[in-house]
Amino acid sequence: xxxxxxxxxxxxxxxxxxxxxxxxxxxxxxxxxxxxxxxxxxxxxxxxxxxxxxxxxxxxxxxxxxxxxxxxxxxxxxxxxxxxxxxxxxxxxxxxxxxxxxxxxxxxxxxxxxxxxxxxxxxxxxxxxxxxxxxxxxxxxxxxxxxxxxxxxxxxxxxxxxxxxxxxxxxxxxxxxxxxxxxxxxxxxxxxxxxxxxxxxxxxxxxxxxxxxxxxxxxxxxxxxxxxxxxxxxxxxxxxxxxxxxxxxxxxxxxxxxxxxxxxxxxxxxxxxxxxxxxxxxxxxxxxxxxxxxxxxxxxxxxxxxxxxxxxxxxxxxxxxxxxxxxxxxxxxxxxxxxxxxxxxxxxxxxxxxxxxxxxxxxxxxxxxxxxxxxxxxxxxxxxxxxxxxxxxxxxxxxxxxxxxxxxxxxxxxxx
Amino acid sequence: xxxxxxxxxxxxxxxxxxxxxxxxxxxxxxxxxxxxxxxxxxxxxxxxxxxxxxxxxxxxxxxxxxxxxxxxxxxxxxxxxxxxxxxxxxxxxxxxxxxxxxxxxxxxxxxxxxxxxxxxxxxxxxxxxxxxxxxxxxxxxxxxxxxxxxxxxxxxxxxxxxxxxxxxxxxxxxxxxxxxxxxxxxxxxxxxxxxxxxxxxxxxxxxxxxxxxxxxxxxxxxxxxxxxxxxxxxxxxxxxxx
Amino acid sequence: xxxxxxxxxxxxxxxxxxxxxxxxxxxxxxxxxxxxxxxxxxxxxxxxxxxxxxxxxxxxxxxxxxxxxxxxxxxxxxxxxxxxxxxxxxxxxxxxxxxxxxxxxxxxxxxxxxxxxxxxxxxxxxxxxxxxxxxxxxxxxxxxxxxxxxxxxxxxxxxxxxxxxxxxxxxxxxxxxxxxxxxxxxxxxxxxxxxxxxxxxxxxxxxxxxxxxxxxxxxxxxxxxxxxxxxxxxxxxxxxxxxxxxxxxxxxxxx
Numbered sequence: 001x002x003x004x005x006x007x008x009x010x011x012x013x014x015x016x017x018x019x020x021x022x023x024x025x026x027x028x029x030x031x032x033x034x035x036x037x038x039x040x041x042x043x044x045x046x047x048x049x050x051x052x053x054x055x056x057x058x059x060x061x062x063x064x065x066x067x068x069x070x071x072x073x074x075x076x077x078x079x080x081x082x083x084x085x086x087x088x089x090x091x092x093x094x095x096x097x098x099x100x101x102x103x104x105x106x107x108x109x110x111x112x113x114x115x116x117x118x119x120x121x122x123x124x125x126x127x128x129x130x131x132x133x134x135x136x137x138x139x140x141x142x143x144x145x146x147x148x149x150x151x152x153x154x155x156x157x158x159x160x161x162x163x164x165x166x167x168x169x170x171x172x173x174x175x176x177x178x179x180x181x182x183x184x185x186x187x188x189x190x191x192x193x194x195x196x197x198x199x200x201x202x203x204x205x206x207x208x209x210x211x212x213x214x215x216x217x218x219x220x221x222x223x224x225x226x227x228x229x230x231x232x233x234x235x236x237x238x239x240x241x242x243x244x245x246x247x248x249x250x251x252x253x254x255x256x257x258x259x260x261x262x263x264x265x266x267x268x269x270x271x272x273x274x275x276x277x278x279x280x281x282x283x284x285x286x287x288x289x290x291x292x293x294x295x296x297x298x299x300x301x302x303x304x305x306x307x308x309x310x311x312x313x314x315x316x317x318x319x320x321x322x323x324x325x326x327x328x329x330x331x332x333x334x335x336x337x338x339x340x341x342x343x344x345x346x347x348x349x350x351x352x353x354x355x356x357x358x359x360x361x362x363x364x365x366x367x368x369x370x371x372x373x374x375x376x377x378x379x380x381x382x383x384x385x386x387x388x389x390x391x392x393x394x395x396x397x398x399x400x401x402x403x404x405x406x407x408x409x410x411x412x413x414x415x416x
Numbered sequence: 417x418x419x420x421x422x423x424x425x426x427x428x429x430x431x432x433x434x435x436x437x438x439x440x441x442x443x444x445x446x447x448x449x450x451x452x453x454x455x456x457x458x459x460x461x462x463x464x465x466x467x468x469x470x471x472x473x474x475x476x477x478x479x480x481x482x483x484x485x486x487x488x489x490x491x492x493x494x495x496x497x498x499x500x501x502x503x504x505x506x507x508x509x510x511x512x513x514x515x516x517x518x519x520x521x522x523x524x525x526x527x528x529x530x531x532x533x534x535x536x537x538x539x540x541x542x543x544x545x546x547x548x549x550x551x552x553x554x555x556x557x558x559x560x561x562x563x564x565x566x567x568x569x570x571x572x573x574x575x576x577x578x579x580x581x582x583x584x585x586x587x588x589x590x591x592x593x594x595x596x597x598x599x600x601x602x603x604x605x606x607x608x609x610x611x612x613x614x615x616x617x618x619x620x621x622x623x624x625x626x627x628x629x630x631x632x633x634x635x636x637x638x639x640x641x642x643x644x645x646x647x648x649x650x651x652x653x654x655x656x657x658x
Numbered sequence: 659x660x661x662x663x664x665x666x667x668x669x670x671x672x673x674x675x676x677x678x679x680x681x682x683x684x685x686x687x688x689x690x691x692x693x694x695x696x697x698x699x700x701x702x703x704x705x706x707x708x709x710x711x712x713x714x715x716x717x718x719x720x721x722x723x724x725x726x727x728x729x730x731x732x733x734x735x736x737x738x739x740x741x742x743x744x745x746x747x748x749x750x751x752x753x754x755x756x757x758x759x760x761x762x763x764x765x766x767x768x769x770x771x772x773x774x775x776x777x778x779x780x781x782x783x784x785x786x787x788x789x790x791x792x793x794x795x796x797x798x799x800x801x802x803x804x805x806x807x808x809x810x811x812x813x814x815x816x817x818x819x820x821x822x823x824x825x826x827x828x829x830x831x832x833x834x835x836x837x838x839x840x841x842x843x844x845x846x847x848x849x850x851x852x853x854x855x856x857x858x859x860x861x862x863x864x865x866x867x868x869x870x871x872x873x874x875x876x877x878x879x880x881x882x883x884x885x886x887x888x889x890x891x892x893x894x895x896x897x898x899x900x901x902x903x904x905x906x907x908x909x910x911x912x913x
Contacts, residue, residue: 274867374831375824375853377705378824378856379820464735468910468911485741488737488738489738500729500733503669512665
């Protein structure tokens with residue numbers, strides 16, 4: 001027993017003592033990273049000096065720390081995948097990756113991580129990469145403070161910024177992603193965190209999220225993405241403090257929720273989206289303290305959704321606050337602020353005395369015939385809308401907020 | 417000075433003037449008479465360009481008036497019913513007309529003074545009686561020394577004293593060589609004022625000659641009688657009122 | 659021409675209607691700002707005023723004014739003044755007076771309370787609609803000799819453009835909903851100045867919803883500057899075409 005303890009201590013100290021540092025530079029002894037990787041052993045550090053390195057595909061299968069000094073460039077020459085990592089405890093930091101190859105069959109990426117654990121990808125820059133960071137079957141890793149800029153135009157000519165497939169315990173923090181297909185892609189990813197990222201101008205979704213249970217995402221910004229953010233086929237996901245801005249188009253959503261259960265959407269901001277939140281097959285999910293401003297439709301609630309609660313949200317300056325496609329109402333809508341509310345508050349308790357019906361009749365006509373939007377705000381539409389308000393015929397009578405707030409909530413004060 | 421050649425005017429199917437021809441000479445005064453609805457006012461308005469003839473030409477000083485407007489400088493016009501911007505004061509109206517004519521110095525203000533209009537320059541048009549309006553109309557017509565004067569029922573509604581003032585003015589200006597065209601139903605007035613007579617009937621010139629000739633033909637000394645017998649002679653069915 | 663305009667202006671100011679109109683607009687706008695602290699909502703309320711009240715007041719006032727100016731027009735016609743000059747002077751005077759009232763009544767409070775998105779469009783469309791309906795009033799006025807008929811015709815114009823047209827358009831859209839209607843709809847909308855003005859406002863207020871509308875065509879069209887130029891251009895036509903038509907008729911009209 002003692003011998004075993006001794007041996008293991010010896011091995012550890014030896015390993016520690018022998019951890020070496022290699023420098024890769026254009027002028028030095030080691031001129032390529034491939035060389036350095038071949039020379040190194042587990043636990044070693046490789047420092048890459050400034051310069052442009054064209055080495056094709058570098059395969060890393062040891063626990064290495066690879067650091068860029070002064071942002072060296074790894075050039076994929078529009079042909080190669082640059083790093084392929086298949087190891088534990090690898091750190092890649094401070095490197096600029098440019099011009100990977102473009103291939104849909106094997107998903108070329110700037111950094112591809114397969115079946116690994118304990119990976120840290122930090123402070124890197126990715127420019128014109130097909131996929132940026134690609135993780136498959138990997139656990140307990142950190143992707144932080146990277147910048148990924150590509151110039152995708154069509155969906156099939158560009159990959160995702162940060163792509164995760166079948167991973168667990170991953171943290172994605174403070175990355176900045178632009179111009180990819182999906183900014184961040186999650187499929188079968190569990191117990192992970194997406195925080196403080198900025199995903200802008202991606203061809204498809206800012207965040208694409210499927211079959212990924214027990215995840216949380218906080219304080220991210222999703223701006224002007226082709227179709228906004230999609231969260232689908234998932235249970236128990238928390239979406240808190242995110243901003244969804246200016247996602248415009250006929251099938252663009254601030255947030256598309258499809259087949260979601262037992263989740264939470266709190267304190268998010270939806271600003272100038274064609275559709276703020278679209279709900280389809282969503283159950284037992286709470287929507288609280290969100291702010292919907294200047295959206296085409298703040299909330300589009302498909303009849304397939306049930307047992308959801310909308311409470312303490314602010315709705316202002318939206319063209320339509322709510323739209324629905326059925327008359328059955330299985331959701332609770334309570335205590336929200338609606339700027340279109342014209343009721344009164346005689347007992348001065350801050351709650352309107354008559355209910356508010358957020359579904360506009362004309363919204364339902366526009367749902368069916370989109371061209372009809374052109375007549376919105378015309379005198380004619382105003383008249384039929386007033387008539388509908390007086391005697392509801394088309395709009396579901398039970399879809400109403402019975403205790404609308406007279407004043408908008410100040411969430412900044414409550415959350416911070 | 418004024419020449420009408422084959423002038424016709426119809427409003428829809430209704431023919432108001434048909435093939436009217438005449439020449440009016442400088443220094444003469446023409447009485448335009450005819451029963452109600454015979455086309456007198458339409459004829460006057462045609463000369464002024466307010467009514468546009470359906471056919472034919474109107475020449476003023478040898479120039480076709482169609483699409484022209486400068487020739488109106490030569491015309492002073494007194495309408496049958498003077499209609500003026502209701503909110504204007506008399507003084508403002510005169511100032512405006514001078515301003516628009518671009519003539520503020522060389523004006524004939526004799527009638528303004530004779531009618532005592534200069535004492536009520538602050539009165540608004542809508543407060544004026546019909547007679548005072550006529551005075552304003554008359555004063556305006558003579559204001560710019562126009563060589564042609566067209567007066568539509570000039571004495572209607574005026575008190576006897578004012579009628580005399582106006583008549584004197586007309587005779588004075590006629591003697592100064594101006595061309596007058598006066599339409600009226602009051603034939604005794606025309607007798608004094610006119611040298612020629614144009615009788616319109618159903619849009620046609622039924623008679624056009626000097627008054628003297630008419631009197632000779634009918635052996636009557638007064639124009640009224642002369643007209644009456646002329647009409648009887650011609651077996652016109654419409655009587656001239658008054 | 660300036661001399662004549664001066665007198666017509668004088669006459670219009672004399673009737674005090676323009677003054678009342680200015681005060682009315684001013685008080686309305688001011689009250690809206692007092693009642694609601696949200697400038698965006700005020701702009702939206704003002705939009706209804708602009709789309710409903712402005713055309714109505716413009717067309718009715720102009721028609722009445724035209725008939726009340728008949729004396730003046732007659733008086734001028736016996737003077738050495740060009741008919742066209744008289745007519746266009748009338749147009750300019752009425753148009754400018756109403757625009758002036760609008761600028762003071764609505765423009766001043768808007769600027770005073772700070773420009774919001776849509777404010778400038780609101781001002782612009784209001785002025786354009788004023789001129790469009792003055793043109794239509796001139797057309798109505800030369801089409802008939804009778805004042806009551808002309809006012810009736812003016813009201814009919816207003817009623818048609820603010821209500822009937824939209825009803826018909828909605829019916830068309832509803833009936834032919836299965837066909838691609840984008841281009842047809844845009845073309846049809848060009849036949850109603852109020853709709854054009856409204857859509858220019860929609861572009862400011864409901865851009866998010868408009869962007870959702872069946873994709874590329876509409877987005878490309880109205881989302882771009884071309885759409886704005888198109889709308890403004892067609893509005894300009896709506897001012898010019900009735901005016902030119904009315905002038906032509908007036909030049910041949912017997913008074």
